[in-house]
Amino acid sequence: MTDYLRYLLKRFGQFAFVVFIGVNLAYVITHATPIDPVEQSIAAVTSFGNTSPDAIADMRSSLQELYGLKGGQVAQYAAFWGRVVRGDFGPSLSAFPTPVSSLILRAMPWTIGLLVTSTLIAWVIGNLLGGLAGYYHHNRGLKALGVIAMGLHPVPYYIIALMLLIVFGFVWPVLPISGGAAMNLQPEWSWAFVSSVIRHSTLPALSLILIGLGGWFLGTRSLVSNVITEDYVSYAEIAGVDNGRILISYVMRNALAPQLTGLAMSLGGIFNGAVITEKVFGYPGMGSLLVDAVYAGDYGLVLGVTTVSIVGVSLAVFIIDLLYPLIDPRVQVR
């Protein structure tokens, strides 16, 4: 237990260090961007008006004051970390004065809902079929699945997304192609709203599953192909152990360990959002929030989203590190 505690503390130290470095990098990169949020705001305000140049100079000064950009770099950096520790990323500059945290919290449920579901579905189906294809490598149906997976996997995501959009949105228009739920339905725990959310997420989820599935399928098939050549599998077969048991307990359990790491990384990474999915399907979420924030030079919002993402990925790796010794006896805590 003491060994495990030491292991835990060491991993936690690594986790904290990665987060610190990651957030600092994000801070430096966002502040090095050539996009000036004040100029972006002025352009947005004045692009359709005839604001006089004198007034613009005053507006620039007011905005710098309002956005807290008048202080020195050190003061801004210290203020940033002060806020991060409190879980507050300050106001969004492109949606001033709304707090960044409010914008993230509004977008996060959509991102988590769509990406966790589609990642898990793709992982389960991909690994299951990949495992079967690797174990029953002579089965024609599973071979055909392998060909399909190999064919789908390299197709750029947006091609699959656009094809789904055209097929189910135009040729056979049975599924919604935009938004997270039908217009004029207020979010509530009602069948009308929940079913609408499911319908609206069908195409985005399907596009993600189709693309994700191939990777998991091919990975597991390859892992299983190696595992079945291991001595303990051969002994089990010679000993007459039931095929199903060999597949589940001997083969899949061993093959899934690295896939579990992959799953954790994928789940951790969902906080970036799925930018193309959100754009193509007009689905709400953190991806669009991040892209819009970059274009607007909204440091606060970019930092907020990237910090959540950094923490998400690091936390997922940290948890997997903690679980590994429990899942895989080959991993030593010392």
Place this chain on the structure above:
Amino acid sequence: MKCTRAGLMASMGLAIGLGSWQDVQAQGIPQNIPRQELLILENPEGTIKNAGWFNIWAINAGSQSNGLQQAALDTLWYIDPEKGLEGAWDNSLAAEKPAYNADFTEMRVKLRRGLFWSDGVEFSSADVKATVDIQIQHPGMRFSAVLANNVASVEAPDADTVIFKLKRPNSRFHANFTVRWGAIWILPKHVFEKVEDPLKFDFNRPVSLSAYTLHSWDADGKWYIWQRRDDWQRTSLGRYGKPGPKYLAYVDPGPPDKRVIAQLNHELDVIHDIAPEGMFTLARQSKTTRAWFKGFPYAHPDPTLAGVIFNTQHEYLNNKDVRWALALMIDVKVVAMAAYRGAATISAIAVPPTGVHPEAYHKPLEGWVKEFEIDTGRSRFKPYDPTTGKQIADMLRPSMGDAIPSDPAVIANSFGLGWWRTNLQAAGELLERAGFKRVDGQWMAPDGKPFVLKLMVEGDLRPVMTRAGSMIVQQWKQAGIDARLDVAQGTLITRRSAGDFDAFIGWSVETWGGHNDLSYFMDSWHSTFVAEPGKPQPLRNWQRWQHADLDQIIEETRKIGFDDPRAVELGRDYVKLMVREMPIIPVMAYNVFTAMDQTYWTGFPSSDDRYANPVPNWGNSRYMYVRLKPSN
């Protein structure tokens, strides 16, 4: 066999399941609202991050064109870029035009009476006064700086009179309260006077002064639905009759492909803008879609002039010979084809070829432009080719057939009049006069190094302009310039302001469209506003160009009234100066492919019935509401 049967059953089940959704789903239309009572329009702002924010007087905090400025807010005057319902000028909250004193230091406004906010409070001069006072008192609000700069005091001696005392003479002060795209919207005093900090007030739910009020909205910023007020007669729009649609939905329909699909599925009545190819698809596949022009070029030409904007603080681009040489290397027909697939309205002069401008500037000045001569020092020639618009139409006719007009007047209206002839010989002579040398087909700058010229474009964010820019760069390269495309996706605004470019494709000329006064953009071109290199340049003189003659034109314009006929004469002087100096190369109107589906509504504005600008994010697109009738 068992597998096949199971697969078949599953497919049938899926088909039946999806099919049964179809009726109730109907994809992107609002639930529980009869489609026949609903007009669905695109909000080009996309997904609104801060969806629940309706305080338009706070800078950049929420959406503007989600229906808020079109359907719910109002101000003193409107100028339509086209002809308007009863003329381009519309006294909206004001009962009459602005009245200035002799030296333009005071503006008196008479207001309409009998107009009411949606919560039943009567609109009055107190609201106008509060709009000014509150914003001046709170620096950082959208119009604080403009008002603080101009207004010494504002008085409301009675309920229907407002007197603005100005800090200095300003014959165009009313422009701040006149909608082109937007303007200073009047805020409800009875709401804002109770607010401690108007910069942090979300104005949710908004109180409306126009014919619609907020019905519902999406917390994720994808859609906003507005409902016609029961007392729509008590709004300024009520003068023109009952607005047709009971409901308006301003939505984010997603990327251009999806907008086309949505309109083909009759789920998006008004597309704000799409790529030319999208418009051609709709024209081909939809029997119910129509655009501004019934046929080619379809698009509505905004009163915005797209062109090549030189940074005249550049060591070589400060020479008009160099600028003219670069203009003479361009074949605008090819640029129009590359950018808009030919669906462009070209302009040789620095005024957009739209609204009332062709009658005031393009046609009257065509004789002068035809006679305009360039003297390279070695030769003289007249660069204007009056047949360019016709040539573009002729180029398109073989592929577009009957969609291309043959009537010269219609061609001029749709494709523009003439443009500058490509003349590489003259361009070379001008460059040589500027000290350049041609070595092995390559132009060398006076310092002996290759003349490198970067043209900044916005990339995917503005694809049509990027295409035009790419073609211009190619033409410059073919002429021996080391021209390069400089993609500034996302950074263009900052770089444009800082003067961090050689040239870019964009616009610095925007006009009223429906009024010939050019001060809308021209006033900010005065030399006093030109920033030093590296310092932020206030809009709109992005070319950082200054000229004593221009200052004189601007200063005289400031001293005369908005409707003074002299303003047009000064405008023509400006055009001639621009032709001589070429600080920007005018190319074409910024054409907007607004597509309108007539499945549920008819009566949209068009080139045949120019009562309003159809582009749905413009404040004055509200005039559409009163002319729309349900389709049978």
